[in-house]
Amino acid sequence: MDAILVIAEAQDGQAPIAESTLKTLAVARKIGAGPVDLAWFGAGLDRLPEPAGTLNGIRKHWVFDDPRLVHPPASLVSRLIGSRAREYSHLLMPGTSFGRDLLPRLAGLLGAPLVSDVLEVLGPRRFKRGIYAGNIHTVVRVPDGVPVLLTVRLASWRPIVVEEGPAPAPVEKIAVPGTIPVDARFVGLEVDQSARPDLQSARRVVSGGRSLGSRENFALLEKLADRLNAAIGASRAAVDAGYAPNDLQVGQTGKIIAPELYLAFGISGAIQHLTGIRDAGTIVAVNKDPEAPIFKVADLGLVGDLFAVIPDLLAELDRQGIGR
Amino acid sequence: MNPIKILVAAKRVVDYNVRVRLKPDHSGIATDGVKMGVNPFDEIALEEALRIRERGEASEVVVATVGPHEAESQIRSLLAMGADRAIHIETTRETGPLEVAHVLYHLVQEIEPGLVILGKQAIDDDCGQVGPMLAALWGRPQATFVSKLTLEGGRAQAVREVDHGLETVEVDLPAVITTDLRLNTPRFIKMPDIMKARQKPLDRRPFENCGIDLPRLEVEAYLPPPERVAGLRVESVSELVTRLRDRGVL
Incomplete structure (x- = not known):
């Protein structure tokens, strides 16, 4: 059966749900190939970013919440998500630095091609994307027999309108085993301290x-x-x-x-x-x-x-x- | 730390200064007579490998390319830049990132490098996939979009250009590194080095011998993107503000 997994932008539960995640949900909706689950990776996810918990059209939330998942390294996340990814016909991520780092790694593990930077959905397995810095567009088809993996070109999509569903979707917390090998560690982030709107989403x-x-x-x-x-x-x-x-x-x-x-x-x-x-x-x-x-x-x-x-x-x- | 081997992957692409065009029948990109070059991000990858070798932290830099016979000219320029030897996996057909990652994984098992360095993306297909795919197959960590790299005690510390600033990560070696523009400025090639490069070992192997049969995306159509057209020249700041108000954006 077809089902879509959206891997949300990595964040904690303090901030509202990332716009890039809402845009990726818009792509999931456009594909319309089945129920949509959301997977969360981060630290401080004892509650989900608002209003993810009550969002309409989500079947289930997977939550991986662990201090080692602050700015989660792709090698760790791909180990955690592992075989769970095989239950889905579609895996979607925002085209953020998190998504562009992680999803190709998952594609490598799953032995599936990846459609980077989707700007239009033409069918459940057909998409439009740019090449040569967007100077040429292509229509690509994902062959049958493999899951569809794609990252979303954020500038081409509007976030879904936030609506409350009839009931909150169930949340399944998945413990991160203490023995899991950690071969990449977050050391620090130098942020541009500015009160101005974010460049990616500013009007x-x-x-x-x-x-x-x-x-x-x-x-x-x-x-x-x-x-x-x-x-x-x-x-x-x-x-x-x-x-x-x-x-x-x-x-x-x-x-x-x-x-x-x-x-x-x-x-x-x-x-x-x-x-x-x-x-x-x-x-x-x-x-x-x-x-x-x-x-x-x-x-x-x-x-x-x-x-x-x-x-x-x-x-x-x-x-x-x-x-x- | 003992000196490591470094594998650099490089792709032959349409030169970054060329304005690419569709073939008249839209069946693909017009490449006849078009200037080709090394993917700029991959040149940065080689430059970084050479600097690591020059610091005595690497013993050998091997360059690998998957591409047509004509890619030899790009390989020779990478050897002239300073790579010790090259492996050319020859194929006449387009290869996808997953296939290239599998080829590189074969080479990694053979060469056993401490680092694989490659561009964060190729400027032709803009996929940005090969590095993480290779890291997945190899079961090793990755640092992508790297603008600063240092090695110490079997680990690499990398500064990554991420959406919200500069992120520093530490990865165990061996690891896969993908380069961003500001990592370094590649050196110019000197004439004598071009002569010397002709003597350097170049190992040619047919792609078909790699035994790779993997799913890949089918390109159904190539299309020109919607064009933006030039608008209006305004004469003054007040006209500018008025027009912006008329458009409802102020």
Whole structure:
């Protein structure tokens, strides 16, 4: 019988359910191949992230809760999930760094191919995905006789609308054996301490390129971002130059994002960068160079010096009473 | 710690500067006469292996490629960069990540490396699967998306570029490492090294001899993605703000 297992983004029970998990549930719903179970890995899961416990359309929760599962290593998780994975016709994970690390490992164990970064579901075994940094799309089919494994391209999906089911789904806690070999250990995480929205899920993003010239100048964007309640992004050139931390990089090898509004300052628009914003709602480009490739994809373009435009923009927002 | 062997896996791909196009009948990617190169992430993998060897922590760096006969030109450039020897698994057909992982697993059993280093993804199919798949088959730990790597006492400490910042993990060796862009900048190849590379051992083996028969994805269609078109040039900041308000995004 067909059934879908969604492996949730690793988190504890304190924070609300991750948006990437809700997007993966949207893909599960679209596939519609049978009941949906959710598997949880983490530490501090004595209660599930809200409102997972009462979410409509979930048959069952598997919970692996153990201190060794803080930022769980893929080798440990794949040992734990082991044969349980074979009970499912479909295994789905969000295309986060957790999913992109873990699901190929499970695919290796199960001897099944994996469909990475699904942008559209065309049938229970047929999917659309991008290659060459999204410059070409392909329709792929998973052959019969093997489970369907896929990661979800987050920028292409909306989270499911959270609805309460008729009754909470049963929760099965699975003990992590003390003897399980641990060959990979989490040491630490250096987080960008920011009160701003998360780049991956922000509705607005203010982004800067190498033209900003320094880390100090890059901070100019912060004022505007705070004003618009936007996340901050950066081009690869700006990250490589040390103006912005790597987790702000937007593009093929950084984050693929789909905000409603993307404001690009001093970003020329290398193809790898444009790949990261293809699904944005409105793209605004501000650049001194009228020939910059970013203008070819921008919905609104302004040729000008960003060091003049940003203060003007803040003043104009004031004048029109926006973002206060 | 005794010096280890390092296996680096590298893929021949369309050069990263080429704007790829579909064949006119949409049956695949137009590759005739297109410049090819080594997957940039795999060059970073080799550079890291060479630096480890140069620090005296590795005794040998072996490069492996699965690909067509023409991939020899990319293999020669990897040997010129400094790899000690190469293994070329030759095949004329497209291979999927699962098949490549199985080939590498065969090689791992033969070479017994302390580390396998490869790119976090290939820039053609953007799958990002081979490294973790190999680690699974081998039953060894993995560190993916690595931007800093140090070895000490039979372990590797790796800094990973994850969604929320930089994560540090420690893995027991042997292990599989996949590289991110900021791990290093690969060296340029010098002319004399190109000459020397011609003398380095290159072991060619047919893919068919690996006895691999695995399920793989069937590509039913190649399609151009929906295009974004250039919009409007605005003349002033106030026009910009007004237009954004009209679109309902401010």
